[in-house]
Amino acid sequence: MRKFIGEILLEMEAVTPAQVKTALAKQNAGDKRMIGQLLLEMEACSAEDIARALAEQFDMRFYDLDSIDVPQKIIDLVPAELAREKLVYPVGLTGRTLTVVMGNPLDLEVVDTLRFSTSLAIEVAVGSERQIKKAIEKSYGMTENKLDQMLGEMSQDISYRAKGDDGGGDGDDALIVKFVQQIITNALTNRASDIHIEPMDDFLRIRYRIDGVCFTMDPAPKRLQGPVIQRLKIMSGMMIEEKRKPQDGRIKVKIGEKSLDLRVSCLPSVHGESIVMRLLDSDSLKLSLDDMGLDPTDLKVFHNLIKRPNGIVLVTGPTGSGKTTTLYATLHTLNTIDRKIITAEDPVEYHLNGINQCQVNHKIGMDFPRILRAMLRQAPNVILVGEIRDAETAQIAIQASLTGHLVFSTLHTNDAPSALTRLIDMGVPPFLVATSIQAVLAQRLIRTNCPKCLAPFTPEQKHLDMLKLRPEQLANQQFKRGVGCDHCKGSGYRGRRGIFEMMVMNRSIRDLAFAKATTSDVRRAAIANGMNTLSMDGARKALQGITTPDEVIRMAKTDD
Numbered sequence: 001m002r003k004f005i006g007e008i009l010l011e012m013e014a015v016t017p018a019q020v021k022t023a024l025a026k027q028n029a030g031d032k033r034m035i036g037q038l039l040l041e042m043e044a045c046s047a048e049d050i051a052r053a054l055a056e057q058f059d060m061r062f063y064d065l066d067s068i069d070v071p072q073k074i075i076d077l078v079p080a081e082l083a084r085e086k087l088v089y090p091v092g093l094t095g096r097t098l099t100v101v102m103g104n105p106l107d108l109e110v111v112d113t114l115r116f117s118t119s120l121a122i123e124v125a126v127g128s129e130r131q132i133k134k135a136i137e138k139s140y141g142m143t144e145n146k147l148d149q150m151l152g153e154m155s156q157d158i159s160y161r162a163k164g165d166d167g168g169g170d171g172d173d174a175l176i177v178k179f180v181q182q183i184i185t186n187a188l189t190n191r192a193s194d195i196h197i198e199p200m201d202d203f204l205r206i207r208y209r210i211d212g213v214c215f216t217m218d219p220a221p222k223r224l225q226g227p228v229i230q231r232l233k234i235m236s237g238m239m240i241e242e243k244r245k246p247q248d249g250r251i252k253v254k255i256g257e258k259s260l261d262l263r264v265s266c267l268p269s270v271h272g273e274s275i276v277m278r279l280l281d282s283d284s285l286k287l288s289l290d291d292m293g294l295d296p297t298d299l300k301v302f303h304n305l306i307k308r309p310n311g312i313v314l315v316t317g318p319t320g321s322g323k324t325t326t327l328y329a330t331l332h333t334l335n336t337i338d339r340k341i342i343t344a345e346d347p348v349e350y351h352l353n354g355i356n357q358c359q360v361n362h363k364i365g366m367d368f369p370r371i372l373r374a375m376l377r378q379a380p381n382v383i384l385v386g387e388i389r390d391a392e393t394a395q396i397a398i399q400a401s402l403t404g405h406l407v408f409s410t411l412h413t414n415d416a417p418s419a420l421t422r423l424i425d426m427g428v429p430p431f432l433v434a435t436s437i438q439a440v441l442a443q444r445l446i447r448t449n450c451p452k453c454l455a456p457f458t459p460e461q462k463h464l465d466m467l468k469l470r471p472e473q474l475a476n477q478q479f480k481r482g483v484g485c486d487h488c489k490g491s492g493y494r495g496r497r498g499i500f501e502m503m504v505m506n507r508s509i510r511d512l513a514f515a516k517a518t519t520s521d522v523r524r525a526a527i528a529n530g531m532n533t534l535s536m537d538g539a540r541k542a543l544q545g546i547t548t549p550d551e552v553i554r555m556a557k558t559d560d
Helices: 005-011 017-028 035-041 047-057 080-086 108-118 129-140 144-152 172-189 222-235 296-305 323-334 368-376 391-402 418-426 430-436 461-466 507-514 519-528 534-543 549-555
Strands: 088-094 097-102 121-126 158-161 192-199 203-210 213-216 247-255 258-269 272-280 311-316 341-345 356-359 382-385 406-411 437-449 454-456 480-482 493-504
Touching: 005 017, 005 035, 005 047, 017 035, 035 047, 047 121, 047 129, 080 088, 080 108, 080 129, 088 129, 097 108, 097 129, 108 121, 172 192, 172 203, 172 222, 172 247, 172 258, 172 272, 192 222, 203 222, 222 247, 222 258, 222 272, 296 437, 296 493, 311 323, 311 391, 311 418, 323 341, 323 382, 323 406, 323 437, 341 368, 368 382, 368 391, 382 391, 391 406, 391 418, 391 430, 406 418, 418 430, 418 437, 418 507, 418 519, 430 437, 430 507, 437 480, 437 534, 437 549, 461 549, 493 534, 493 549, 507 519, 534 549
Parallel strands: 097 121, 311 406, 311 437, 341 356, 341 382, 382 406
Antiparallel strands: 088 097, 158 247, 192 203, 192 272, 203 213, 247 258, 258 272, 437 493, 454 480
């Protein structure tokens, strides 16, 4: 005998006995709706909880559509009109059997229609209607009605300031203006750091990077590709007629009372020009070293380092690892009335009060070496070089540090010890590397657990082994992760935090640099000197419940 939905939900601890009792009382009073619908109306549980209970009741598989990616060849087996009309979503093909997710698994008429339409055997699985609708929109794109509805519902409180553009338009132009406005507004609402507008073969893909991970939004019809890209090129001051070369631009945007800068990059691709917009929100810029996520011991060491009168401090990591934010927070700490600070950046992302910031401009020869030489005649105390890209920039920065300046810069390496070998490979003499570098800080950004849906869990043993966590470290420790909620859009994560690897130079490390030692030798000496690697710092944050072990493994290179 099958269990009732209410019983299953109680076993799942998704609802309380009192809530089930209230729903049953409504049914007894004449309400003809199913108990699941009544519990949803009462906000006693989520649509996903109801779908899981339904799957258990009928001994079917439940699919969490927010957490899976279905190949396009599977999606193409079910026509878009049929998927939308019948609320079904294909998820897998085994031999001649197609697995589809349905909100109502008992609708045999839909199963027959699918069997006739696809000429395949149909296996039914269960999912929530909310997730099915979302998956259909994501995979099949927007209908014309959906697009018109979205354009009609847009807020009118967005204004743009672009050179030679009044932000207005009429007819089709006005619709494109609104559509572009909505893309940017949605990105801000969803806390995106980047907007990716990518032409595909038959649609325009729109993706947002949220907490470092790309999420696909509703695709736009192919017919909008030209007008949307043209609109963005006008707003960012690019040449509309130039479609063969990459271009860069900038957009100032005001949403309500909030002002934003967007850094725009345009790159020609096979199906058209691809545009990426980086959202630069000065309000969200953390300008305190205490907020970076450094371990208290490392933070104390770093504060002592930046008080030194001269030398070079390098921050390393891949693009998007938060290096600029760390350096801006450092400059903010050092920015006192008795210090002169000059920066050379490409580009200047955020404007800092009281600091002289220089923008690199390759068109007129204003590159890093030229700005650096001019800087030294300005008698600064602190210098920031946006990035060391070549031997010339590195040598000038090192000479500046040897003549009484404190120099900060970034370098693209995987970890802190690699920075020394990278500089030597560039052509910087080993004795200059050994004498000028004070410390190297490597960093990554990891997603942090959502505070609204945090719950204890037991990670897989292989993940604990990869992080080299010892039994004594695991004793009396409870790992935590977000289970997924509206606050974190079902991902279980909200926000990001840094993990760090700080290598402070001492005599043994300097001797190794002078002798052109391998990165492995330098790493061993640094760990012996007290350096915590990226994976060690990540494991420490996982033990504290800030993040999960698998997130640390995803972002931090484990030790050899």
